Amino acid sequence: MDRLACMQSFVRAIEMNSFSAAAREQQTTQPTISKQIAALEKYLGVRLITRSTTKLNLTEEGKQYYQYCQQILETVAEAEASLEGKEKAVGTLRLGCSVLFGEMQIVPRLSLFIARYPQVKIDLMMADYFVDMVQEGLDLAIRIGNHQDKALISERIGITRRVTVASTSYFEKSGEPKTPEELTRHNCIVYTSLSTINEWHFHGKNGVIAINVKGSFQTNSSVAVRAAVLSDLGIAIAPIWMFGDDIYQGNLKVVLQDYQPVPFPIYAVYRRSRFYPAKVHCFIDFLREEFKLDPWVSDYGV
Template sequence: MDRIVCMQSFVRAIELNSFSAVAREQQTTQPTISKQIAALEKQLGVQLLIRSTTNLSLTEEGKKYYQYCQQILETVAEAEASLRGKEQAIGILRLGCSVLFGQMQIVPRLKTFISRYPDVKIDLMMADYFVNIVEEGLDLCIRIGNIQDNSLISHRIGTTRRVTVATKRYFEQAGEPQTPEELVHHHCIVYTRLSTGNEWHFQGKDGIIKVQVGGQFQTNSSIAIRAAVLSDLGIAVVPVWMFGDEINRGDLKVVLSDYQPTSLPIHAVYRRSRFYPAKITCFIDFLAEEFKLDPWV
């Protein structure tokens, strides 16, 4: 029995609340994970888990052992990493980000990163909803906006400047708003995952202006926001990188330039630990370096 492998399976089973999920993550079978944890229990002479059809819960002995396992696995990782320099980043980097940001800002940069760190493999999960880093088994998430979870470490790596845009065709039909308050007379495309909902915030010369907007279309998908704007459905407040090429070509027009929508920070977010593998720190440094040179972020 490989004690370290069994400990890893035990810890992930608690974090994911599922033997099957651990099996999928490790590309093995559910019976294999079950046997590993059963082997631990036999070796220790105690029951660690109480299993039901829908849940895994720790016994008192299991709670103590779980804490020790976390410390042991961190120490092993730290010991291994101490023998490698930063250039020795290695392993699978499980990365999470929103769909359109991943498509437009992360994936196009991966070839450069992988060329620099050929021993790192990227496992990218893209979703336009709040991803639980622990439950999804992610090493790192890239998030846009303020971070509220104090259990995570966040490192600011860029800024998303936002603009108010629509197609020229829309403005020809509906006219151009001259102030944020005039948006109430327009079809506004609302991104429902924005923390402020349909209340858009602008920075004017006299302070923050808040406007309740509405329209005939709203969505929780960043891809759908982009498609809706390009199909003349209305006005949207969006990250400038979402339409950089279209703005440069003149396909879209930026309005309300004297009233800037609130910019949003870009953070790299990861779990608290005594040790952070080189694959994490290298990717954070890489993105921060890339974004510093990119006028859109």
């Protein structure tokens, strides 16, 4: 029995609340995970887990053993990481980000990163919500906007500058708003994944202006927001990187230039630990340098 592998399976099964999910992450089968945990229980002579229909529950012995396993696995990983320099970044980096940001800002840069660090593989999970990093087994997440999770460490690596934008066809038909207040007379595309939902915020001469907007379409998908704007459906506030090329080509137009939407910071987020492997720090440094050169996401001088 490989006790270290069994411990890893035990910890990840509990964190993910699923033998099957732990098996998929480790590229093995659910029966293998079950056998490993059963082998641990036989070796220790105690029951570690009880199952209900929806949850894996730790016994009292299981809770104590789980804490020790976490410490042991972290110590092993720390020992391995202590031998790594930046030039020795290795392993699979499990990375999370939002869907459209991943497609437009992360994936196009991956070939350069992998060429620089050929021993690192990227496992990218994209979702338009903040995923549980422990449950999903993520090493690193790129998040846009502020968050309050004190269990995580955040490093600011850029900024999402936003614009008020619609298609030129929409403005020809409906006119252009000259002030934020005039947005209440327009069809506005609402992105429901934001905490403010239909309350849009602008920097004006006298401070922040908050406007409640409405429209015939709302969505929790940034991809759908982009498609709706390009389909002449209405006005959106969106990151300029979502539409930069379309704006330059004249398909879309930015309005309310004197009232800039409040920008959002971009953070690299990872779990608190006594250490972190080189692959994580290398990727954070890589994105920070890449974003510094890109005016749409650069935090330099802000």
